[in-house]
Amino acid sequence: MSNDLRAAAFSAGPLLLRPWRQDDVPALVEAYRDPTMRNRLGHFVTDEADAERWLRVQAEGRKTGTRFSFAVVDTERGDELVGNVVLKYPHPGSGSAEVGYWTAVWARGRGIAPQAVEALTGWSFTAFAEDGLRRLELIHQEDNKASCRVAVKCGYAFAEILPARAPWPLDGHLHVRHAA
Structure with missing residues (x-):
């Protein structure tokens, strides 16, 4: 895989999806203060040290080619950090x-999540086509109706219910999208 791909940044309307940077630490800590988000994710960022560890995991994943995490920033709002998308x-x-x-x-x-997920989906199928990437999965807990709507909006068809397993206390939904 080329270094160009590892350093990739791309747009989705007013959103820019770019690799995470050290100067994102304060916004990352602030985002994780949301109790709903913390309830939905399997990891926590409670302070700057946690955020820096989280950033190192993202950078290592990009380096090894196993995880491509992108900060989602809104360019119409002064590059405000608005989310994260990741290809695992x-x-x-x-x-x-x-x-x-x-x-x-x-x-x-x-409408940020659908825009960002759709952009990541297109990038993923293009960037890894030669590696044979043909299927993407999106998984969420069954009570997360917003994630279910995002999956459907982005063309990820409901595939099956996944039984609860640690650290997730509830059953999950598996949504799948295939390359065109």
């Missing part, structure tokens, strides 16, 4: 990967 590609060449995302509480209801 644990077995490059397997033909399958998982997408994930979160939207900061102050940015919800503006």
Whole structure:
């Protein structure tokens, strides 16, 4: 994989999806203060040290080609950090990967998640086409109606119910999208 791909940034309307940077730490800590988001995610960022560890995990994933996490910023609002999207590609060449995302509480209801997930989906299928990436999965807990709507808006069809397993206390939904 080329260094150009690892450093990739791309736009989705007024949104810019770019690699995370050190100067994102304060906004990352602020985003994780939202109790709803903390309830939905399996990890926590409570202070700057946690945020810096989180950034190192994202950078290492990009370096190894197993995780491509993008800060989502709104260029029409002074590059305000509004979310995160990630391609989790644990077995490059397997033909399958998982997408994930979160939207900061102050940015919800503006259509950011569907725009960012759709942009990541297109980038993923293009960037990893030669590796044989043909299937993307989006998983959320069954009570997360907003994530279900985002999945459907982005063309991820409901595939099955996944049984609860730690750290998730509820059953989940698996949504799938195939490359065109």
